[in-house]
Amino acid sequence: MSKMMCADIIKALQPIVARYEAEQVGVLIDAALECDVLTSRFPTLRMEVSEERKSLEKVEQIWDFLFAQGITRRGLLICIGGGVITDIGGFAAATYKRGIDYINIPTTLLAMIDASSGGKTGINYHGLKNSVGCFAPPVETLISPQWLKTLPAAQWLSGFGEMLKTGLISQPALWHQLLQYDLEVMDSEALMPLIEQCVACKESIVAADPKETGPRKVLNFGHTFGHALEELSLDAMPHGYAVVYGLIAELYLSVTNLGCPKEPLQQLTQLMLHYYGRPQCKCSEREQLVRLMQQDKKNERTAEINCTLIREVGMPVINQVITPAEALEALEYLFSL
């Protein structure tokens, strides 16, 4: 797997696609998107997707498409879309004839930063997010600012949430660059060097632990609380928003449990209040959030709550078990802002 920033995706694709027989290449694209230069050239499956429909049924549709095209084990699937497309496309490719190659062309900032690299593929099963899937890296991920120019603001902010997380777990310099990035303007070209750093950071972490047996868990910072908030909202809350709120709760615990300085918590709180808005949650729902955290698939033991926290910016610590009372206290803090 490698990742390249490319202003001209087609030009970047050419040498990669040349490794495959022309009739062995298929395209999976979000039905809401256009990419004529590829879809006019290769057989294409247009798919309407959403987080609620990230299902086994969609994977079967992709398998059916690949069979219908006579794709062999030497085939290639090009997945164009957001994280739902790259997750289900990657899973379908990883299991079709025991695995064919696939390329990701993420079209949202969130997918560029998060879903499209790292090799995690999967579907939601029985309402549980990504509870079925496998680890199978794409042969290539092509990132281009062209898609960002038309991306709605909420999706910019969602992707930026994952970038903020990356800054907090990797290095103070990146964290400060992110704080200085002007979210009012949302200049996609200016964001590219920051995307590049975030992706490089994720890739080096994943390379050291592709199957998340340990070190890779640093990437879960903000996600124990974030996933619970996302589930409680029935996915109405964009993932990166949930991560920002989760980061605040987990920065709070980083301060109380690991003595992390308060500054990053204050900085992120400012940014959250200015751009993301306060999270809404009824008091009666807090206990439910704790229960959702206890069921998180990242847990190694039944019913414990396992978080990644930080000692300071750039110093993450995995496998921090927190009590339900501590979880409630962090939620109390988050919802009182």
Place this chain on the structure above:
Amino acid sequence: MSKMMCADIIKALQPIVARYEAEQVGVLIDAALECDVLTSRFPTLRMEVSEERKSLEKVEQIWDFLFAQGITRRGLLICIGGGVITDIGGFAAATYKRGIDYINIPTTLLAMIDASSGGKTGINYHGLKNSVGCFAPPVETLISPQWLKTLPAAQWLSGFGEMLKTGLISQPALWHQLLQYDLEVMDSEALMPLIEQCVACKESIVAADPKETGPRKVLNFGHTFGHALEELSLDAMPHGYAVVYGLIAELYLSVTNLGCPKEPLQQLTQLMLHYYGRPQCKCSEREQLVRLMQQDKKNERTAEINCTLIREVGMPVINQVITPAEALEALEYLFSL
């Protein structure tokens, strides 16, 4: 992955299972089998299986079982049964929460030799054998002669067919030991050292090429024709019988195309006529067999027929493309015996 011969499976299992929390272990067992000492100790899913029902639906049943038991990523699935159980159990385990550990306890000779090691998992999809699946080795495969004592003769012969293939591709000494084994008596203890050699041979081949990009294809000797015969029979023909017939066709091509000595072909023909019986096939079906071979998922290019052949016993050669006319000639030979 390792494989051990163990007279006492429970004793062999103990140190492995001890690595997991007790409530994190589940058992999948063929409903036709009993293994009280395990099923009384761990939550168990009994499953009625057959080649026709080696389907996605069964995989969903296993996922549902694992979810219902609250199995986390640190869980373990113990699969007890023939190749269908180890293939679908392995696939379910490999995709549940992006992969949990599993152990195979093969109960047929065929599964001991073939399905339960090598890491190939999968299901039949749209009638195409193993067309969906992934590569995911079990953490352990436990082989015991106890299951063989009650195995029907046809299943012995089926498993022995894969052993014969292993002899032909590995070494003359093993091939001769197999020819000397008394198939009238079917002594399971006497077979164990031969099973051990076959498994060790397969494991060393797989270790060099886990995802079948090249060298592992030597294991496909006999399988291009074998799979087509199996499909034509709608799976009425046991896999190992199909392999024996496939070996004869492919030994014939080894003689004509690669100058292989005729002796192994003659030896296998004798053994086939004595124990397996002639394969039945209408003349009109021969063209259909060729078409099935052209659709084989092992093919790298559309419609070509790709075989593994041998130059002599112990010297396999992969990626031998044969013409439809040559395929028909080999079938002619096989059906004229």
